[in-house]
Amino acid sequence: MQITFLGTGTSQGIPVIGSEHPVCLSTDLKDKRLRVSVLIEWEGSTILIDCGPDFRTQMLTNKVVKLDAILFTHEHNDHTAGLDDIRPFFFKQGDIPIFAHSRVLNNLHKRFEYILNENDKYPGAPSVQINEIENKVFYFKKLPIIPINAMHNRLQVFGYRLNDFAYLTDVKTIEPEEIEKLEGVKVLVINALRKEPHHSHFNLDEALAFIAEVNPEQAYLTHISHLFGFHEEIQATLPKNVFLAYDNLKITI
Numbered sequence: 001m002q003i004t005f006l007g008t009g010t011s012q013g014i015p016v017i018g019s020e021h022p023v024c025l026s027t028d029l030k031d032k033r034l035r036v037s038v039l040i041e042w043e044g045s046t047i048l049i050d051c052g053p054d055f056r057t058q059m060l061t062n063k064v065v066k067l068d069a070i071l072f073t074h075e076h077n078d079h080t081a082g083l084d085d086i087r088p089f090f091f092k093q094g095d096i097p098i099f100a101h102s103r104v105l106n107n108l109h110k111r112f113e114y115i116l117n118e119n120d121k122y123p124g125a126p127s128v129q130i131n132e133i134e135n136k137v138f139y140f141k142k143l144p145i146i147p148i149n150a151m152h153n154r155l156q157v158f159g160y161r162l163n164d165f166a167y168l169t170d171v172k173t174i175e176p177e178e179i180e181k182l183e184g185v186k187v188l189v190i191n192a193l194r195k196e197p198h199h200s201h202f203n204l205d206e207a208l209a210f211i212a213e214v215n216p217e218q219a220y221l222t223h224i225s226h227l228f229g230f231h232e233e234i235q236a237t238l239p240k241n242v243f244l245a246y247d248n249l250k251i252t253i
């Protein structure tokens with residue numbers, strides 16, 4: 001399984017438009033962060049987690065030629081706004097399978113009515129094959145995918161475990177029985193917004209405590225704010241099995 005971090009930034013991305021914050025002005029490419037998403041390549045299939053406003057750029061940068069499924073964590077704009085840009089994949093492959101909680105599907109239905117509504121399709125609009133998921137294992141081809149339920153302040157979000165890889169973003173709290181589903185995972189991705197506490201995201205201390213509890217071989221931090229600091233400086237302070245993810249980083253599991 002190969003993982004590509006397509007984006008590792010928080011909702012505004014880094015640099016923030018118009019910002020003169022030193023991290024936004026950094027020339028280190030690792031300080032440039034698109035909105036969060038990962039691509040998973042497994043046995044010839046390509047699975048995307050979240051489809052945010054930078055989706056088109058992410059597909060072009062990483063030369064992605066096929067898209068077999070999209071898993072959504074939740075409905076916030078930084079995780080969903082790119083859905084219209086699946087069109088080139090739809091034209092080549094037909095309906096693109098999407099997997100999400102019923103609440104997220106309802107939200108997508110409102111925002112992308114011309115894509116999700118079967119009856120009143122806009123000519124040339126992409127089309128999706130809808131898969132409503134609950135908090136129980138489901139399958140993509142032969143690959144079991146385990147949803148991990150968590151809370152983004154008061155909003156439910158799903159993380160996903162695929163074999164030895166788990167991806168959770170926009171988590172603030174998570175119940176012990178959900179953490180148990182991560183037992184034995186080799187690579188864990190978890191959100192860490194910044195050092196200071198935040199009402200709906202793990203900060204660094206919360207993310208590190210979570211990583212210590214799950215105890216994966218390696219952990220990667222994502223959904224990073226410019227307020228966190230420079231990539232290189234933060235990385236130097238992290239435990240030896242914890243890495244700050246950066247855009248276009250690839251790992252193989």
Ligand SMILES: [Zn+2]
Pocket residue numbers: 010011076078079170223
């Ligand atoms: Zn987010």
